[in-house]
Amino acid sequence: MALTISKKAELVKPSSTLAITAKAAALRAEGKDIVGFGAGEPDFDTPDHIKEAAIKAIKEGFTKYTPASGIVPLKEAISKKFKELNHVEYAKDQIVISNGAKHSLTNIFTAIINEGDEVVIPAPYWLSYPEIVSLAGGIPVFVPTTMEENFKLTPEKLEKAITGKTKALILNSPSNPTGMIYSREELKAIAEIVVAKDIYVVADEIYEYLIYGEEEHVSIASLNEEIYKRTITCNGISKTYAMTGWRIGYTGSSREIAKLMGSIQSHQTSNPNSIAQMAALEAIGGSQETIEEMKKEFAARRDFIYERVCKMPYIKILRPQGAFYTFIDVSDVFAKKHKGEQIGSTDQMANILLEEYGVIVVPCEDFGFSDHIRLSYAISMSQIQKGMERIEAFIHSLV
Numbered sequence: 082m083a084l085t086i087s088k089k090a091e092l093v094k095p096s097s098t099l100a101i102t103a104k105a106a107a108l109r110a111e112g113k114d115i116v117g118f119g120a121g122e123p124d125f126d127t128p129d130h131i132k133e134a135a136i137k138a139i140k141e142g143f144t145k146y147t148p149a150s151g152i153v154p155l156k157e158a159i160s161k162k163f164k165e166l167n168h169v170e171y172a173k174d175q176i177v178i179s180n181g182a183k184h185s186l187t188n189i190f191t192a193i194i195n196e197g198d199e200v201v202i203p204a205p206y207w208l209s210y211p212e213i214v215s216l217a218g219g220i221p222v223f224v225p226t227t228m229e230e231n232f233k234l235t236p237e238k239l240e241k242a243i244t245g246k247t248k249a250l251i252l253n254s255p256s257n258p259t260g261m262i263y264s265r266e267e268l269k270a271i272a273e274i275v276v277a278k279d280i281y282v283v284a285d286e287i288y289e290y291l292i293y294g295e296e297e298h299v300s301i302a303s304l305n306e307e308i309y310k311r312t313i314t315c316n317g318i319s320k321t322y323a324m325t326g327w328r329i330g331y332t333g334s335s336r337e338i339a340k341l342m343g344s345i346q347s348h349q350t351s352n353p354n355s356i357a358q359m360a361a362l363e364a365i366g367g368s369q370e371t372i373e374e375m376k377k378e379f380a381a382r383r384d385f386i387y388e389r390v391c392k393m394p395y396i397k398i399l400r401p402q403g404a405f406y407t408f409i410d411v412s413d414v415f416a417k418k419h420k421g422e423q424i425g426s427t428d429q430m431a432n433i434l435l436e437e438y439g440v441i442v443v444p445c446e447d448f449g450f451s452d453h454i455r456l457s458y459a460i461s462m463s464q465i466q467k468g469m470e471r472i473e474a475f476i477h478s479l480v
């Protein structure tokens with residue numbers, strides 16, 4: 082037999098958000114002055130009380146295997162959070178703790194997908210969804226949304242996208258990359274279709290705390306018993322507690338699916354890191370004070386970028402409501418020239434911004450929108466100010 086490789090694996094693209102983040106770090110290490118709007122990673126440090134919990138866990142020898150789907154006290158803390166914050170009842174045996182929300186999503190789709198099942202993904206979307214679905218044997222079905230719709234899926238569009246093969250819908254609110262939030266009424270209308278068509282909804286709520294105005298975060302599973310049965314809620318501690326490197330995510334689902342995901346995980350990774358689980362217990366169960374401080378800072382950064390972009394020609398933006406991203410329409414830039422060169426793609430634009438202006442932005446081709454870029458505001462205000470000046474200089478150079 083020839084030394085061939087997996088066809089499924091061959092089709093996987095590397096994560097461009099992680100690649101861009103690594104590129105920024107490498108350029109900085111070379112001494113280059115780079116402003117990186119790439120990373121979807123808070124610049125804050127993990128709060129001290131959480132670090133202390135991890136140090137205590139190490140000192141007390143909490144360094145062995147734990148149950149594969151996570152330790153009971155952490156499941157209890159997550160169950161309490163689901164109840165108090167999200168108004169959803171998930172008992173301990175409905176919760177699976179994994180190595181980050183990305184891993185939770187992999188578990189979910191491995192547990193529910195049969196080869197050829199379709200998964201509806203509203204576009205723009207976080208770039209890992211289609212890859213995770215495809216790796217599990219599913220077929221991503223993209224449903225483009227528009228700026229006029231605030232980049233949110235309408236019930237009409239959802240209904241049209243559902244076929245006899247549809248297994249699930251992915252819903253991400255607050256959204257990466259748009260920062261938009263689904264209201265209770267919008268979720269109710271979507272839930273009606275999900276229930277009528279009898280499909281799953283995978284609710285990615287990882288940015289649930291990062292909301293800057295009056296909008297409320299509503300968990301779709303909390304709406305009624307019928308949608309609860311069909312929802313798999315996915316979440317994690319990376320964003321809320323500035324804990325991207327610790328790798329803890331979790332799900333709330335039916336017992337049947339939780340059991341399957343626990344079994345899958347028991348063979349693939351065993352338990353998530355024991356020390357990180359103790360840190361997560363302190364994060365979720367301990368003081369929540371640092372979240373408010375982070376939110377205040379994120380809100381100021383969002384306002385700053387939004388106001389600057391609004392004043393610039395050729396680019397358009399919606400005011401994000403949550404998460405820490407701005408999603409910017411640059412289609413009019415394509416009609417312009419930079420130093421005599423026609424700009425034909427967001428990749429080309431991103432290259433010019435990096436090479437000539439020292440700014441990293443994320444082209445959104447991999448997010449399903451080839452005429453948008455994403456700027457993350459999970460970097461310091463002084464970096465943002467410098468970066469916006471550079472982008473402004475680029476925009477004003479266009480003729």
Ligand code: PMP
Pocket residue numbers: 121180181182183184207253257285287316317318319325329330
């Ligand atoms: N969902 C969304 C929408 C995200 O932006 C991210 C960011 N990486 C994740 C899930 C996964 O986060 P993590 O694996 O760090 O928990």
Ligand code: GLU
Pocket residue numbers: 096098099119120121122207209257
């Ligand atoms: N989710 C973040 C982002 O979109 C982190 C990188 C990743 O995991 O994709 O930038």
